[in-house]
Amino acid sequence: MTAKSAGDHAAIWALAAAQLVAWGAIYYAFSLFVVPMESAMGWSRMATNAALSVGLLVSGLAAWPVGVWIDHGHGRQVMIWGSVLATAMLALWSQAHSLVTLFIVWIGLGIAMAATLYDPVFAIITRNFPDSFRTKITLITLVGGFASTVFIPLTQSLVNAVGWRDALLALAAINLAICLPFNALAIGPDNARAGHADHKASHRRTPAASTQRALRTPTFWALAVCFTAYYSTFAALTFHLVPLMTERKVSPAVMLATMAVIGPAQVLARILWFTIGRNVRPSTMGVIITTAFPASVVILMVAGQSSAWLILFATVYGGANGMMTILRGTIVQDVMWTEGYGAISGLLSMPSNVAKGVAPISAALIWAIGHNYVPVEWTVLLVSLVSAAAFAVAVRFAGVQKHRTGQSVTTR
DSSP: OOHHHHHHHHHHHHHHHHHHHHIIIIIITHHHHHHHHHHHHOOOHHHHHHHHHHHHHHHHHHHHHHHHHHHTTOHHHHHHHHHHHHHHHHHHHHTOOSHHHHHHHHHHHHHHHHHHSHHHHHHHHHHHOTTTHHHHHHHHHHHHTTHHHHHHHHHHHHHHHHOHHHHHHHHHHHHHHHHHHHHHHHSOSSSSOTTOHHHHHHHHSOHHHHHHHHHTOHHHHHHHHHHHHHHHHHHHHHHHHHHHHHHTTOOHHHHHHHHHHHHHHHHHHHHHHHHTSTTSOHHHHHHHHHHHHHHHHHHHHHHTTOHHHHHHHHHHHHHHHHHHHHHHHHHHHHHSOSTTHHHHHHHHHHHHHHHHHHHHHHHHHHHHHHTOSHHHHHHHHHHHHHHHHHHHHHHHHHHHHHHHHTSOGGGO
């Protein structure tokens, strides 16, 4: 292994570690602060979750400009300042004494998520490693998949030991100590690697041309529908899964076991992709993933109180989502092109992140009509089938375009 390859390898592991901490401290920790905040401040469940929804909406709106900045070679600055902003917002959250402050915090965290989580890292990796980005993205998501496993018990322990305010300060310190230096050291000042002169030159062009081209491409719009439909259903089901099982009178032990399986299933699925599926085209894997998700919903609908069926649901559900993260980071390059990837990825993230914020509230409104989760399940199933159909359309259009041009769509 050469010094350069060893340095690249170390940089990828550093980015992976930073992703684990960023996801754990910013995203997964939220649910553990809801009840302590409500008890201490008297805030309603609707209000605290509305702050999270606003953060997700802001993250969606910020995704495109963040992608453009990365395409212009500012990935290092984006990740560094995103880590600083996340740390500052976690610290401010610890001092929140009003809902206004909480909403300000989540507006800031929304920007920080757009600048530090998977999408910007995928754009940077695609830019820096045009010949090996798929393997590196898979490795980063594999490590990042342990975020909930590490940070949910860590955060709960901190809340129990020192209270929710000091726990947030601890998370801010962890984020500052790990994410800031790791992102700063792992990403070079210029995000286009030497030795890839053609690739470097292509990324000096304005991403506007690539964005305009994408907006004229049916494949892009089909992917936008696919990811928006997928992430809306995943968010709706994730935030309502415990109330759904409670309504069915599933025992607490089975409920905990079901929830506990989802995280490891995500990681296992990513390991399988990294080992067995690494040589399979993302478009092929995408068909499997987008089919598996509605299949998991059907399993949930027929599971009742059965522990075996619920565990099977959690396995398929978690596995599909685990691989979807990798698919989201690699499919654009496979069925479209790599030029201006940051901007295109940001455009795709905008509607899907907005959907993440709206979907849980929409599911609650559907449930409120009859105080029954059956209509919610049917809605999730139908929308997930739309996601699967849209992905099939995207692959179909990409194949037609490839046939017409007589060249690989990934090298345009």
